[in-house]
Amino acid sequence: MEEVMEVRVAVVGNVDAGKSTTLGVLTRGGLDDGRGKARIALFRHPHEVETGRTSSVGGEILGFTTKGQPIFPEHISDVGTAKREKLTWEEICKRASKVVSFIDLAGHERYFKTTLYGLSGCAPDYVMLMVGGNAGLIGMSKEHLGVALALNVPIAVCVTKIDMTPPNILEQTINMLVKVLKSPGCRRTPVFIENPRQAVDAARRLANPNATGPKLCPIFMVSNVTGHNLPNLRTFLDCLPSSQMDEKYVVDAPFEFQVSDVFSVPFVGTVVSGVATAGTVKPNDQVLLGPDSLGHFIPTVVKTIERKRARVDSAEAGQSVALALKRIRRPQVRKGMVLVAKSETPPKAVMRFEGMVMVLHHSSTIQSKYTAMLHCGPIRQTVRIVSLDHPSGLIRTGDRSKVVFEFISHAEYVKEGQLILLREAKTKVLGVVTKVL
Incomplete structure (x- = not known):
């Protein structure tokens, strides 16, 4: 297991976009029956099976051999055996040279805080945004897209349910998607992936952000019922490099x-x-x-x-x-x-820290004594704004400012350079920790 490469992919999108189903099909190699059979094994709670909605942070893994072949339970035909034959994680890891860990997140608005926690706390290397072909970019999808952009995680898009969507609706969905991706907030170049060669190329370019030219956003048109384009999606996932080699993870530092x-x-x-x-x-x-x-x-x-x-x-x-x-x-x-x-200098937990923030969207102004929920890695706690250095003393949508925050209930271990997100129902402010006080 030591030498197995791992890539973490968070799966987001609006409720009913087909996140859990796509994962069920990707990781088990069967197809869906169009009535939710593929996702049952992914759910963690009985109420999720009943409503068909994910409400927790689920996990699933897909292993690839050295030759790039996905590892599935053999000869699956009916559901019962598929669920029983779900390969144990240990078996997958024994046979795999690379593992893609999926973080299955919730799409429903009510569980947005759980999704945000999964995105900031589980440190995904990539985000896969699921868009239902029949529904388009609606509801929480834009919100999730915004968080992924804010956290600076590379994004790939899957348009699902293309077997049941009327062609004119599908066209509307695609036009809308391309428009949003090209918009000034995103600045991504959409690329539609149709064959394995494009998939390999896209995976390499997506992972290399400092390459010249605009950032890529690969789009896969998939159907979990007919299996259209799923092999290309698997090839893409197999070629994604792990961010373990990334400069943000230093191996020879203290643990x-x-x-x-x-x-x-x-x-x-x-x-x-x-x-x-x-x-x-x-x-x-x-x-x-x-x-x-x-x-x-x-x-x-x-x-x-x-x-x-x-x-x-x-x-x-x-x-x-x-x-x-x-x-x-x-x-x-x-x-x-x-x-x-353990070291000579004991670690220090702080109640106050300073951050450089930018207001993404806020209906009114933000001033001192404003409180909101802060996400910073796996930390989530209410913070109060102590002071701003904006000349007017308050900040609105689009403003940048240095802000001093204070935790409300207890001290946390915060380091300079960590990303922070503030939310009040939806994401409002993003920033980076500049100084611990």
Whole structure:
């Protein structure tokens, strides 16, 4: 498992755009019956199966062999066996040289905060925006697109349900999509992918953002019922390079890890999962977990490490892993905490920090004492604006300003250069941390 390459892809789009179904078909190799059979195995809660809506951050993986062949359960014909034969993650990882981890996010407006958390907390390398061919870019799709652009994550688009959409409606959808992608806010060049060669080319160009020329946005017209264009989509996913090689993940720095989920596993104890943002970790390493509600860090020891449900001997920056911790109870951990290597200078949790922000969209003005929900990696907490350095003392849509923020309930571990998003129902303000106070 150590040498398996991993690419994290977040899947977003409006409710009923076919996100979970497309993932079900991509990862299991069967086709959908048009009535939602492909997505059942992806849902995590009974109420999701009943309503057909994702409300949590789900996960699925697709493995590729060294030759670029996708790994599926063999000979699937009917649903029952497909669900039973769902390959375990360990088997996939044994046979794979590369794994694409999908983060299945919710499309419904009510679950927007969960989706935002998945986008900022799970550190995806790419975003796949699903657009229902019969519905077009409506509702939350634009919102999700905006967040992906704000977080500076490369985007690919899938237009689904093309087997059932009337040609004139499909044409409207495509025109609208191209218009939005070319608009000044996006500035992406749409490219329609029709064959494997284009898919490989698009994957290489999408991943290389500093290449000259405008940024690409590949578009796949897929049908989960007929299977149209799905092989090209798989080829594209296979060719996407991992961002583990990225300069933002430094392997030879002290260990750092962001907690994005917590579990209590019988006979193991407390397990935290998330993304290692710097350094490497091995079992029996001494680490600090924090900050707790008082801003303190608790010493603990890493017992065991798992990647994709398979035990490994070490983990390094850029990988998503789960760590079992010694002598830590489940209630002591919350999402947004960090694990850092023990060092001479203890880590510091802060209540206040300064950020350079830009207001994307706000109906009125923002001034000091304004409060909103802040997302910064896996941290989500209400913050209050302490001061602005804008000459008028307030900021409106389109303004940029340096702002001092203060956490309302407890201190968090924030570092310079981290991206921040403020939301009040929808995304309003984006920025970057410039200074911890």
